[in-house]
Amino acid sequence: MTDINQVKEWRRVFHRYPEVSYAEFETTKRLRKILEEHEIKIVDYPLQTGLVAEVGQGEKVVALRTDIDALPILEQVDSEIRSSAEGVMHACGHDIHMATILAATMELKAREAELPGRVRILFQAAEEVGSGAQQMVEAGVLDGVKAVTGFHNDPTLKVGEFAIKSGAMTSAVDRFAIHIQGKGGHAAKPEESNDPMIILGQLMTSIQSIVSRNVSAFDSAVVTIGEVSAGNTWNVIPDQAYMQGTVRTFNAATRAKAEERLQDLCAGIAKAFDANIELEYIHLPNAVINDEALTEKAVEAAEETGYSVQILGEPKTIGEDFSALSDTVPGVFAFIGSESDYDLHHPKYQPDERILETAPDYLVKLIQKLF
Incomplete structure (x- = not known):
């Protein structure tokens, strides 16, 4: 395998110079340079x-x-490889992913004569906004491909642990935004207004019934409100209120x-309060569905690599927009375990680089089984 110090150095450079979705121009140049230096064919x-x-x-x-993009997060890890881009951080470990796939690519190149076919390596932009994988599909990168694989580091797992299941592996992701138009006025005269804050509160409470009263106990879903806003001072009833959140199924x-x-809740509460409520509902990535036969091969490869394998219930x-692929x-x-005290998307997320020692080997073993 590629020298581990080289793999760690790749990761550290990517970490120092993160770029957000669809702005990964320098990251792409760095990847291209590394691949060209190792005589890896780049396909246009x-x-x-x-x-x-x-x-x-x-x-x-x-x-x-x-995936290759970073997040608009201000890093709070005090380390020698701290992000040099203010307010941008590889807080999801895509730097780990790039270094791992580069190492696997180099090993596959070394075994090129033994491969029964071609391995197409996808360095994908814009995973964090949920559309980069679909962009690759539309560009034709999967034409002629019989199987695709990838992984994500998991800071809740210890280094040396591996988790997988067949069927749904991650959730479908949807985003909703709700705009409430009421009628503002003096806080001392609420009867002359149509207070959007009251409507906002009713909606917030009612939305919690979507899972508890509409989803079977044998199924699961998550509805979370992540942002609410209304008003800007203590003695004025505002005209508008806003909330946004996510649905996972x-x-x-x-x-x-x-x-x-x-949709029904927004329409019903709008009628009840004689207000205008506009719902914006956006479908983001589908659930990642693992093929059963390929999952068995991944488990075999993980066990051969020496991982402690967990079959998730x-x-x-x-x-994860890998679902488009x-x-x-x-x-x-x-x-694959990366063992951090802080989870993905946290400004203090700090994965253990020991993940780089074995993850490339797992991918090489799996790729050989996929042909």
Whole structure:
């Protein structure tokens, strides 16, 4: 395998110079330079950021994917590799992912003569906004591909632990935004106004019934309100109020039901309070569905690598736009322990670099099983 110090250095450079979704221009240049230095073939696709490489020869093609973007988060980790970009941080570990896939690519290149086909390596932009994978699909990167794989580091797992399941592996992600138009006025004369804060409170309470009263105990879903705003001083009733949040589901029926109930609640409360309520409902990534046969191969590869394998009973509630790839061709996606005191998307997230010592080996073993 590639020298571990080199792999760590790749990761540290990516961490120092993060870029947010669709702005990964320098990251793409760094990836291209590394690949070209190691004589890895780069395949031209119509992508503004991100790139595609290949190793091997023949008609059979399998794909290996990594995400490359960072988050608009101000890093709070005091380390020698702290982000040099103010307010931008690899708080989801895509720097770990890139270094891992680069290391796996180098090993696959070394074994190129033994490969029964081609490995198409996808360095994908814009995972954090949920559309980068679909952009790659539309660019044709999966044409001729028989299977695709990838992974995500998991700071809730110890280094050496590996988690997977067949079927739904992550949740479908939807975002909702609700704009309430009432009638403002003097706080001492509420009868002359139509207070949007009262409507906001009613909606907040009612939304919590979507899961508790509409989703079976044998199914699961999450509805979370992440932001509310209304008013700007103590003695004025505002004209408007706003909230936004997310819905996480694991099958199409529950996803549709949650959206339908939210629409009904907005319409009903708007009528009851004689106000205008506008719901904006956005479908983001689907649930990642792991192919059963490919999952078995991933478990075999993980065990051969020496991982402690956990077969999950329930999917993760995080979103992952790898689903656009696995919706197109059979796919398998796993979580590998990175052991941080703080979880993904936290400004103090700090993964353990020991994950880099074995994750590339797992991917190489799995790729060979996918042909």
